[in-house]
Amino acid sequence: MEDFLDIPNPFVISTSLTSSSSLFSPSISHHIPSTSSTTVSTDPTPTSPPPPRISTRPKYTPKYLDSYVCAAQQLTSHWCNIVLYDHLPQSSKALISITCSLVEPTSYLEASQDDGCVQAMQKELTALENTGPHLPTIKHLKSHLNLVFSIKDLGILNYFLGIEVTHLHGGIILTQKKFTKELLEDCCLDVSRSAKTPLPINEKLLTDEGEFTDPVQYRCLVGKLNFLTHTRPGISFAAKTLSQFMHKSGLPHLQALIHVLRYIAHISGQGILLQATNTLILQAYSDSDWGSCPNTRRSVTGYVLLLGNSPVSWKSKKQGTISKSSSEAEYRAMAATTSEIT
Known part of the structure; x- marks a missing residue:
């Protein structure tokens, strides 16, 4: 049954008139492999693949490329329709040469040395100064940030973590006047006398010196002095020196601390200027x-x-x-x- 299921060639049906069969008895001839001596040979004629179709449609160059394409008519390849540099107009050649010679700066220093970039930046800054901020766009951005991140606009910064911010035309001033006032009020020490320097001149504080005082008050005041150094660089050395004796403070250390408090009491409004x-x-x-x-x-x-x-x-x-x-x-x-x- 497997031999009959494999049908490599179509059936050939012929009719013949015989006595032992019906009037029209179909005879089916097919090449079936068998062991008998009867063989049916088929000799199919080999056929070659059809030739490729060559288009006979004429090729025309667009009118707007007449002056840009190659003029060699004998070339049949599609490469004859590429744009050649020799056929470009002079204005296009000048634009290509300028574009190829341009080098984009990669840093602010290189841009500041390029006259074209400097002029472009000056024009941009002038335009920003003339137009000013676009308030509707800023308001829309604030609303979007509040909607997505729950961020609210608190306005211009004036006070943050004990640091007061004063805005000037040439920059901002950072001070801790309120914090200094609270420090002097809570210290319960006599700071009425003024001092010209953060520490007494040529004074050397030793570890085991004098009678011991209340370490809690000393540590509290020295810790506040360290926080005050965020806007007072002038007392950094004094605060560092007094911090060495927080574990074992004596009377000379307390006197030096009072000297520092007297110094800052009369210059409580000073701070640092972040100049624009x-x-x-x-x-x-x-x-x-x-x-x-x-x-x-x-x-x-x-x-x-x-x-x-x-x-x-x-x-x-x-x-x-x-x-x-x-x-x-x-x-x-x-x-x-x-x-x-x-």
């Missing part, structure tokens, strides 16, 4: 006091970082190891300043 300037150059200044600590003979590092004319970072800290010379102490101070910059 076009010259944003990062400058760093460092100094060291060799062997200034009488307890450990370690040096003290001090530095301040200025962005333009505005102080952005400052610190006064004792060095980790003892320096054998003032030059070594200076190099350690410069290394700490470099680490702060990077």
Whole structure:
């Protein structure tokens, strides 16, 4: 049955008139493999694939490309319709040469040295100054932020975490006048006399010196002085020096603390000025006091970082190891300043 199911060729049906069959007995001839000697040979004629169809439609060049395409009529390839540089008009050649010679700046320094970029930036700034802020767009943005992130516009910043912000035409001033007033009222110490320096000149505080005082009050006041250094770089050294004796404070340490409070009582309105300037150059200044600590003979590092004319970072800290010379102490101070910059 498998041989009969495999039908490689169509049936050939023929009719013949015989006596032993009906009047029209169909005879089916098909090539069926068998073991008998009867064979049916088929000799199909090999046929070649049809030739590819070649279009005889004439090719015409668009009228607007008559002056831009190749004029070689003998070329039959489609590459003859490409645009050649020699057939471009002079204005297009000039535009291509200018475009190829342009180099887009990758940094602000490169853009500031390009006259075209500088003129474009000046025109943009002039347009912004003339038109001013688009209030409807700003209001729509605030509404969208409030809807998506639940953010509300609190207006112009005036007070944040004990720091008062005063807006000027040339920048902003950060002060802690309210915090200083509350500090002086809660200290319960006599600060009526004025002091010209944060600490007494040439005074060296020792660890085991004088009678011990109330450590809770001392720690509270020194901690507030450390918070006051956010807007008062001038008392950083004094706050650092007094912080060394929080675990074991004596009467000389308390007297030095009172001296610092008297100093800030008469300049409570001072702060730092963040000045608006076009010259944003990062400058760093460092100094060291060799062997200034009488307890450990370690040096003290001090530095301040200025962005333009505005102080952005400052610190006064004792060095980790003892320096054998003032030059070594200076190099350690410069290394700490470099680490702060990077």
